[in-house]
Amino acid sequence: MNHFISDKLRAVPASGIRRFFDIAATMSDVISLGVGEPDFPTPPVIREAAEAAIRRGATRYTSNHGLLELREALAEHLHTLYGIRYEPTTELLITVGVSEALQIAMLATLNPGDEVIIPEPAYVAYAPAVLFAGATPVPVPTRPEDDFAPDPALIAAAVTPRTKALLLGYPNNPTGAVLTQPVALVLAALAERHDLLVYSDEIYDRLVYDGTAHVCFAALPRMRDRTITLGGFSKNYAMTGWRIGYLGAHPTLAAACVKAHQYLIMSAPTVGQYAALAALRHGEPYVREMVAEYDRRRRLLLTGFRQMGLPCPVPRGAFYAFPSVAHLSPDPEIFCERLLLEEQVAIVPGGGFGSSGAGHVRVCYATAYDKIEEALDRLGAFVKRVAAGELAAMVR
Ligand code: PLP
Secondary structure, eight states: OGGGSOHHHHTSOOOSSHHHHHHHHTOSSOEEOOSOOOSSOOOHHHHHHHHHHHHTTOOSOOOTTOOHHHHHHHHHHHHHHHOOOOOTTTTEEEESHHHHHHHHHHHHHOOTTOEEEEEESOOTTHHHHHHHTTOEEEEEEOOGGGTTOOOHHHHHHHOOTTEEEEEEESSOTTTOOOOOHHHHHHHHHHHHHTTOEEEEEOTTTTOBOTTOOOOOGGGSTTTGGGEEEEEESTTTTTOGGGOOEEEEOOHHHHHHHHHHHHHHTSSOOHHHHHHHHHHHHHOHHHHHHHHHHHHHHHHHHHHHHHHTTOOOOOOOBTTEEOOBOTTTOSOHHHHHHHHHHHHOEEOEEGGGGOGGGTTBEEEEOOSOHHHHHHHHHHHHHHHHHHHTTTTOOOOO
């Protein structure tokens, strides 16, 4: 049947991390620090708003742009947090998660031959989104010694006459890196100098630690019109299954995205949109509680890694840590597979997020504190055995 598959789809590699989830799904007693999904249920006040929406029959399409009430609340929310003002009727679009927002933003703006620079390690769906839009992803490495912050000099060196856009995803999946104001300002100047569009995936904007202030790229001086802000409810409010995200952009860019959205999707799920509205209105205390708990788990992991000698840049955002296991195994895929089979702990090899992730593993701490404690015990025992040479043949 392979001849029926399109060349475009063939050109997109299968997800490098899926295999581990498939193996883990066949096993019992696995502690998963694999999937990047909050373990918390959606806060009750949000679920109740959705139930009420169903009961009063809010079951039809909304406007293509999404519920006006939700866009208005979102405009207010972004203004309060970042001082940016998006006009709700012309500059905000409610999407089916950031997943859809990414696809339509690229569909609306990229031509074949265009290049999109992506600092990596990066979220696995970025390069495929660029390829689906017919353009070319250009990965640029980041380094653990820089805490995986994007390096403006390397990015500048990757710019060619074909470069159309820069895709930033901070706080970062998989490294937990955040964008600092000084680095963001240099990138902004670079975007201006080369007339680049910037897709800024800020889905983890609320999940920041150690007093870090999230940098909203569009809120930087002169960046508003060349930035497409992508954001969502999945991570901040523990709402992955509701499938609600958004896109904020200059009216011309937003209108092009709406065109793609209306033919592909029509409108984001109505009940989910009412749930998102409740999240904006009443979700703040829950966000604070969840962030405090993620922070506790993050510190637990960092202490654990230190004790077992795994070097790990301090992650200041999202809910991932990205320690190195290079000194234990030349092939983190094997490391993760053996850890899963022998200790029933699921983590994912970093190479799946780009070649500069090689040698690292992604550990997600959106799992209960006591489970992380147990996982650390198991990982520690495994690391000890590996270091003692028991698993000498840790290469394929
Ligand atoms: N962007 C990043 C960086 C992510 O990690 C994810 C999900 O893991 C998404 C986007 C997709 O999120 P959504 O549920 O809003 O489609």
